[in-house]
Amino acid sequence: MTEHSLIEPVTGKGPGLDLTLPSAPVREILERAFAEDAPAGDITSQLLIPADARANAVLNARVPGVLSGATVFRDAMQLVDPGTSVELLVADGGRFGAGTRLARVSGxxxxxxxAERVALNLVQRMSAIATKTAAFVQLTEGTPARITDTRKTTPGLRVLERFAVRCGGGANHRYSLSDAVLAKDNHLAVMTGGDPARLxxxxxxxxxxxxxxTHFEVEVDSMDQIEHVLAAGVDTIMLDNFTVEELKAGVALVAGRARVEASGNVNLETVAAIAATGVDVISIGALTHTVAALDLGLDVELTVG
Structure with missing residues (x-):
């Protein structure tokens, strides 16, 4: 295994790409996770492992990817036992190859x-999100389109999953329903009562x-809604489930009067063509709601103290 094969940090189009996590919500997530996983301790280890045994372990990458959750992995280990030493060998946002040693643990x-399972579950999921995001960002290079997530996150884990998107070079959409106005098709249907002339x-x-x-965004699902929405002076117009040709026509019609976001039917096969239409933002729910854990493993060697 290579000791440290960090190539370079991922870069993207997000605003500043802040790769820091607030400590309080991370601690809360970890406390809930350990309360769920070990409410009365680890009875297997207490039965089988001597109290004075020490462990040296390595977090290994079994596949290539982009790391996210390195600090969460460390914090999980040290929340269980502040005496556990964790050396991070690759930083959050760093690319790595298969066989890379990502961290060393001793305690x-x-x-x-x-701590192993909680720490691994989180770093594996977060790194999967970062790796997937980086693939989308790479396919849109050379265009102004910004890759963003959506609110399709795991309940209770949004702060971690949104951080993982940034690690992959993407940007974050509104964090919650309280942060910006986004009028979607169901809102418009209730508002207008079926009378589009009132929009x-x-x-x-x-x-x-x-x-x-306060940012004001409106979703449309047809070309004939665009002028009605633009006339209200909105900040962003979302073109939902438009074809590539419709996106091109929509961007031309908006003509810089609002930011244009594309959403729906976005995958690794379609994203380059969507970005080439001139849209400003491409929002992708699959960044967070459809990921398989990245194959990272903690290999432990035990020695009796």
Missing amino acids: RARSVLL TELLLAAKAQLGHT
Whole structure:
């Protein structure tokens, strides 16, 4: 195995690509995870492993990818036992090859074994998201399109999964329903009562109630809605499930009067063509809701102290 094969950090089009995690929500997630996984301790290790046994372990990559969750892995180990030493060999956002040693762990064997599954589950999922995001970002290089996530995240893990998207070079959409206005098809159906002629009027009335710093986005699913929405002076217009040709026509019609977001039917086979239409943002729910854990393993050697 190579000791350290970090190639380079992933770069992307996100605003600043902040690769830091707030400590409080991470600790809360870890505490919930350990309360679920070991509510009364690890009875297997307590039965089989001597109390004074020490463990030296290596977090190994069995496939190539982009790392996310290195600090979460470390924090999980040290929440169980502050005496556990964790040396991170590859940073969050770093690319690695198969066989790369990502981290070294040393500490009480019982502590390492108790923390192992929670620590691995999170770093494997986060790295899978980062790796998938990086593949989308790479396919849109040379275009202005920004790859973003959506709210299709695992309940309770949004802060980690959104961080993983940034590690892969992507950007984050609104964090929650409280952060920005995004009027989707169901909102519009209720608002207009089926009368599309009222759309501009209703959107203008709604916008007048907002503070000047609140972002206003509206989703449309047909070309004939675009002018009605633009007339309300929205910030972003989302073209939902448009074909590539429709996206080109939509971008031309908007003509810079609002930011254009493409959503729906986005995958690794279609994203390059979508980006080439001139859209500003491509939002992809599959970045977080459809991922398989990246194959990372913790290989442990035990020595009795």
